Amino acid sequence: AQSVTQLGSHVSVSEGALVLLRCNYSSSVPPYLFWYVQYPNQGLQLLLKYTSAATLVKGINGFEAEFKKSETSFHLTKPSAHMSDAAEYFCAVSALQGAQKLVFGQGTRLTINP
Amino acid sequence: EAQVTQNPRYLITVTGKKLTVTCSQNMNHEYMSWYRQDPGLGLRQIYYSMNVEVTDKGDVPEGYKVSRKEKRNFPLILESPSPNQTSLYFCASSSPGTSGEQFFGPGTRLTVL
Numbered sequence: 001a002q003s004v005t006q007l008g009s010h011v012s013v014s015e016g017a018l019v020l021l022r023c024n025y026s027s028s029v030p031p032y033l034f035w036y037v038q039y040p041n042q043g044l045q046l047l048l049k050y051t052s053a054a055t056l057v058k059g060i061n062g063f064e065a066e067f068k069k070s071e072t073s074f075h076l077t078k079p080s081a082h083m084s085d086a087a088e089y090f091c092a093v094s095a096l097q098g099a100q101k102l103v104f105g106q107g108t109r110l111t112i113n114p
Numbered sequence: 115e116a117q118v119t120q121n122p123r124y125l126i127t128v129t130g131k132k133l134t135v136t137c138s139q140n141m142n143h144e145y146m147s148w149y150r151q152d153p154g155l156g157l158r159q160i161y162y163s164m165n166v167e168v169t170d171k172g173d174v175p176e177g178y179k180v181s182r183k184e185k186r187n188f189p190l191i192l193e194s195p196s197p198n199q200t201s202l203y204f205c206a207s208s209s210p211g212t213s214g215e216q217f218f219g220p221g222t223r224l225t226v227l
Binding site: 004006009032034036042043044045046049090092094101102104105106107 | 118147149154155156157158159162172204206214215216217218219220221
C-alpha cells in the first residue's frame with residue numbers, strides 16, 4: 001500500500017525567503033509522485049511530477065522537487081517566496097503507471113509574511 | 115478549453131434528502147474519480163471509473179453511489195445524506211499512460227444539516 005506524510009500542516013515564511021515543504025512517501029513499487037497546489041476557493045492544479053526520469057523535477061511558478069529514493073522523500077522547494085505562493089500544497093503518490101488512484105498527504109498550508 | 119466541470123459548486127441540504135453532484139470532462143479521458151477533502155486528512159478517493167459502465171470503490175465509498183453511462187459524465191449520488199458527508203468534493207479525470215496525473219474540477223462544497 002502507498003502512503004504519504006507531509007511534515008507540518010502549516011508553514012510560514014517571509015517574502016523572499018526559501019520555501020521548503022516536506023513530503024515522505026511509502027510505496028512497495030517504484031512510485032510516481034506529484035505536488036498539487038490549491039489556491040483559495042479553487043480546485044487542485046498540478047505543480048510538478050516525478051515519473052522516474054530526472055530526480056530533480058522543475059515545475060511551474062519556480063517550484064522544484066527532488067526525488068530521493070534512499071530517504072523516500074520528495075520535498076518541494078522554491079528559492080524565493082512570493083506573496084502569490086500562499087496556498088495549500090498537497091503531495092501525492094500513484095503506485096503504478098496508469099493507476100487511477102492518487103494517495104494524498106494531509107496538506108501543508110503555506111503563509112507568506114510581507 | 116480542456117476542463118472538468120462540477121455542479122453545483124455550493125450546496126446546503128438536510129439529512130436524508132437525495133442529491134446528485136454532476137461531473138463532466140471534455141478531454142475524452144477514460145478514467146474518472148471522485149474525492150472528498152477534509153481538514154487534516156487531505157483528499158481521499160470515494161469511487162473511480164475506468165470506462166463506461168466500469169466503476170469501483172475507492173477508500174471511503176460508504177454512503178455514496180456513482181454511475182458512468184457516458185464517457186464524459188460521472189455523477190456522484192448521495193441517496194440519504196448525513197452530516198458526516200459535509201465536505202468538499204472534487205471530481206478528477208485522466209488518461210492511461212499519463213503516470214497517474216489527474217485533472218481536477220473546481221470542487222463542490224456540500225453542507226448537510
